[in-house]
Amino acid sequence: MPAVNTASLPDIVFMLLFFFMVATVMRQNTLMIENNLPFADQVEKLDKKDLVMYIYAGKPSENYKQYGSSAKIQLNDKFADVKEIASFIAAERASKREELVPYLTTALKVDSDANMGLIGDIKQELRKVNALKINYTTKKGSVLGNN
């Protein structure tokens, strides 16, 4: 039986490699929480990536079990208290050009199983600092997949 010619194997692999290299977005934040986003189908795209502030919430993931099992907020790379949101928003705003500040959107990346109490607190804090544009980040799909 003749050996299969594998000369084109590197080419194929390189093609795949380039695809993944281009498609990869390195995460800015290391997630310390479970972040299984809910599904929704009436979604709009967040267009300007640099004008988005991310607030994560969910229960601590396997490696951070010592922080308890109730949902927590994560800002940048660490767990945060609800009260820290105001300073986080202020810091984000300060890092952007002044004329872009009104266009900033807050994306809430919240785990499906988190309680609304926490989200309500976050929203209240955001209202206090007048960051009114929010986006509930969701996966695309039918809402019936949520249960």
Next chain:
Amino acid sequence: MAKRAAPEVNAGSMADIAFLLLIFFLVTTTIETDSGINRKLPPMEESEEDVVIKQKNIFTVLLNGKDQLLVEDEIMELKDLRLAAKEFLDNGGDKSCSYCKGAKDPASSDNPDKAIISLANNRETTYKTYISVQNELVAAYNELRDARAQALYNMPFTQMEADYKDVNWPGNKEKLKEKIDKIKADYPQKLSEVQE
């Protein structure tokens, strides 16, 4: 001078190297989700004057701590919510709404402009249920707007908005904006939220 052929580089391990890189990128790739439901929070300052709203113009949606849905004092399944919201918004009870296709029930909302959806949730409600309800309510508005845009401009509303956002869209954006605003004025999104 004797011409010597350059020794050929052995490319046999190239595939291995490429595989290694490939696997690295495969593992680190997280296709980021960057879409979601856009909402606007109400500003903090509380208005002094009390606005009187007729009870029939309010569509109350209650979510309790066990993720059960109570719509207008009746228990409802999530899948029926969209239709119920559409019927309420499109009712046109005082007959001032020429484009409404609803039942014109005098006991339900007067006009899409006056109809308000009030969403109340408990602290114990889970986020996924809340998002599902939000999604259904937004969908009700979107479907009504789509139908209205289809009737007026022969194009669904979602398409118009997508065109408006698209930088490469060749048409007249100002005109499109006018049309979008008209549809939005016909079916304004009035959604108020409370947390118990």
